[in-house]
Amino acid sequence: xxxxxxxxxxxxxxxxxxxxxxxxxxxxxxxxxxxxxxxxxxxxxxxxxxxxxxxxxxxxxxxxxxxxxxxxxxxxxxxxxxxxxxxxxxxxxxxxxxxxxxxxxxxxxxxxxxxxxxxxxxxxxxxxxxxxxxxxxxxxxxxxxxxxxxxxxxxxxxxxxxxxxxxxxxxxxxxxx
Numbered sequence: 503x504x505x506x507x508x509x510x511x512x513x514x515x516x517x518x519x520x521x522x523x524x525x526x527x528x529x530x531x532x533x534x535x536x537x538x539x540x541x542x543x544x545x546x547x548x549x550x551x552x553x554x555x556x557x558x559x560x561x562x563x564x565x566x567x568x569x570x571x572x573x574x575x576x577x578x579x580x581x582x583x584x585x586x587x588x589x590x591x592x593x594x595x596x597x598x599x600x601x602x603x604x605x606x607x608x609x610x611x612x613x614x615x616x617x618x619x620x621x622x623x624x625x626x627x628x629x630x631x632x633x634x635x636x637x638x639x640x641x642x643x644x645x646x647x648x649x650x651x652x653x654x655x656x657x658x659x660x661x662x663x664x665x666x667x668x669x670x671x672x673x674x675x676x677x678x679x
Contacts, residue, residue, distance in 0.1 A: 524643065530657045531638035534668035535628050536675045543633040543675060544602050544625045548575035550594060556670040558663040562588040590614050594621065609639070617641065635671065637664055 536543050546552060551574050554560040566585030572578045577596050584591040591613040598606040607621040619641035628634040639660060 527640065527642055528657070529638065529640040530660050530664060531636055532661065532664040532668050533634060533636040534672045535630065535632050535634050536672050537630075537632040538675050540625055540627050540633045541602060543635060544605075545575075546675065547605055547623045547625065547635070548596075548599065550574055550579055550581040550596065553581070556667060556674045558666040558670065559583075559585070559589045561666075561670075562586070584613075587614065617644070635668070637668060639664070 551570055554568070560566070563585035566583050566589055569582040571580045571582075575596075577599055580593055580595045582593040583589060590611060592609060592611040595608050595610075596605065597608050598604075603625060605623045605625075609619045609621050611617045611619070619639055622636075622638045624636040624638070626634050
């Protein structure tokens with residue numbers, strides 16, 4: 503009986519210690535250069551509806567339920583989705599637009615687990631005359647997700663999707679020449 507109590511206490515202490523050393527935040531970003539003018543790229547990125555044209559998650563579930571509210575591309579516009587296990591359920595809301603430079607959104611996930619993250623696009627002129635786009639995603643690792651991040655980082659989970667999305671965005675934008 504005492505052995506079981508010692509094991510349980512040891513597990514609780516281990517979980518507590520792991521939660522102390524685990525990362526408390528995450529920040530994943532990827533960049534791509536698009537051979538298009540900055541204003542054209544920025545205008546395209548503002549549209550939540552057009553995001554489906556290049557989003558890696560739209561490809562993972564082409565049949566997902568989508569709803570849009572507000573004026574697309576303006577602060578307050580929202581995109582809601584409900585899809586398969588790979589994409590889950592959630593919504594994205596544009597929170598701030600710095601014309602020609604940055605678009606900030608809030609991502610609210612409902613399934614497979616509840617969480618809120620910040621998402622952004624930074625757009626700037628590149629040295630080669632095109633446009634450099636950085637797509638980022640950041641937030642807080644809450645317990646127990648912070649412990650899980652010791653074994654698999656958010657970057658390793660989401661980074662490949664961001665890379666695929668950036669490649670798809672580049673292809674989509676440059677094909678429409």
